[in-house]
Amino acid sequence: xxxxxxxxxxxxxxxxxxxxxxxxxxxxxxxxxxxxxxxxxxxxxxxxxxxxxxxxxxxxxxxxxxxxxxxxxxxxxxxxxxxxxxxxxxxxxxxxxxxxxxxxxxxxxxxxxxxxxxxxxxxxxxxxxxxxxxxxxxxxxxxxxxxxxxxxxxxxxxxxxxxxxxxxxxxxxxxxxxxxxxxxxxxxxxxxxxxxxxxxxxxxxxxxxxxxxxxxxxxxxxx
Numbered sequence: 001x002x003x004x005x006x007x008x009x010x011x012x013x014x015x016x017x018x019x020x021x022x023x024x025x026x027x028x029x030x031x032x033x034x035x036x037x038x039x040x041x042x043x044x045x046x047x048x049x050x051x052x053x054x055x056x057x058x059x060x061x062x063x064x065x066x067x068x069x070x071x072x073x074x075x076x077x078x079x080x081x082x083x084x085x086x087x088x089x090x091x092x093x094x095x096x097x098x099x100x101x102x103x104x105x106x107x108x109x110x111x112x113x114x115x116x117x118x119x120x121x122x123x124x125x126x127x128x129x130x131x132x133x134x135x136x137x138x139x140x141x142x143x144x145x146x147x148x149x150x151x152x153x154x155x156x157x158x159x160x161x162x163x164x165x166x167x168x169x170x171x172x173x174x175x176x177x178x179x180x181x182x183x184x185x186x187x188x189x190x191x192x193x194x195x196x197x198x199x200x201x202x203x204x205x206x207x208x209x210x211x212x213x214x215x216x217x218x219x220x221x222x223x
Contacts (some may be wrong), residue, residue, distance in 0.1 A: 001124075005058075005059075005060060005061060006061045006062075006063065007060055007061070007062050007063070007089040007203045008062075008063045008087055008088055008089050008090075008094060009062055009063065009064050009065065009088075009089060009090040009091065009203065009206060010063050010065050010067060010085065010088055010090070010092070011023055011054075011070075011086070011092045011094060012091060012093055012094065012109040012110065013093060013094035013095055013096075013102060013105070013109060014065055014068055014094065014095070014096070014099070014101070014105050014109075015037060015038075015069035016069070016099075016102075017069065017094050017095055017096040017099070017102050017147055017148075018035070018096065019038065019045075019069065019094050020023055020029070020032060020035045020036070020042065020066055021035045021180035021181070022051070022092075022094060022145060022147060022180050023064045023066045024044065025180050026064060026186075026196075027048050028044070028045040028181060029185065029186075030174060030183070031182075032180070033144060038067070038069070039067045040066050040068050040080075041064075041065055041066065041068065041168075043063055043064065043066070044063075044066070045061055045062065046062045046064060046200075047059060047061060047062070048060050048062050048197075048200040048201075049153070050200070050201055050204050051201060058204070060204055061162065061204065062200060064092070065084055066200070067081060068081070071128060074192035081112070082120065085112075085113050086195050088104070088113065088138070088148050088205040088208055089141075089142060089203045089207065090140060090141040090143070090199070091110060091113060091140060091142050091182045091203070092142075092143045092144075092145060092199075092209045093106045093109060093110055093143070093144050093171065093173075094145050095145075095146055095162070095164070096145060096146075096147055096158075097146040097147065097148050097152055097160055097161075097164060097177060097179075098148050098152060100163075103146075103163075103167060106167060107124050107170075110142070110160075110171065112133065114138065114140065117131060124176070127211065140169045140206060141173075141199060141202035142146075142172070142173035143169055143173055143174060143175075143176065143196075143199040143208055144151055144173050144174070144175045144176070145175075145176045145177070145178070146169050146175070146176070147177075147178065147179070147180055149177050149178055149179045159221070161177060164177075174195045174199065176192045176195055176196065177193075178192060187223070
């Protein structure tokens with residue numbers, strides 16, 4: 001099998017944000033009945049038709065690597081996860097819309113994956129302050145997904161979504177907000193489904209650039 005027929009996407013975020021439920025929904029188009037904590041890493045596969053309906057259409061096996069979400073600065077935790085960060089073609093960053101801290105932690109998650117070979121030095125994020133220029137040169141496709149939309153009261157949704165909208169801007173990525181227990185949020189033809197397809201369409205293109213030495217991004221460190 002051609003190496004470009006199979007691509008790897010990391011699914012990153014804190015424990016409890018719903019990564020496993022999201023991956024099951026994306027890969028099986030079904031709700032995960034009894035989600036459990038992910039220890040280490042769990043991998044599922046989504047079949048994606050790249051540029052569907054065009055002469056360039058091609059089927060890719062997209063591996064979604066659900067990384068265990070233990071948060072901490074201990075080097076042992078980070079070094080254990082680092083083994084999963086090889087050969088990454090795309091990253092889905094997942095946060096819980098009801099948990100502000102899980103949103104802020106996406107900066108650490110993304111930079112941990114992008115800088116897996118760099119020792120953690122200095123401080124990147126302090127009290128939520130963030131310089132979006134730090135991702136200006138990153139070419140790895142990113143997608144931000146907010147979960148548990150159903151748990152936010154209707155009269156609070158505008159406020160919460162306005163607060164989290166800056167995440168997609170900082171990462172130069174599209175944003176999807178959903179309820180992982182309701183497949184209609186990713187129904188064919190919906191705006192979320194279109195965004196998802198656009199994200200998965202970017203990955204083979206990035207893989208091709210990476211193959212020929214076109215992948216470059218700045219190195220940043222966190223504490």
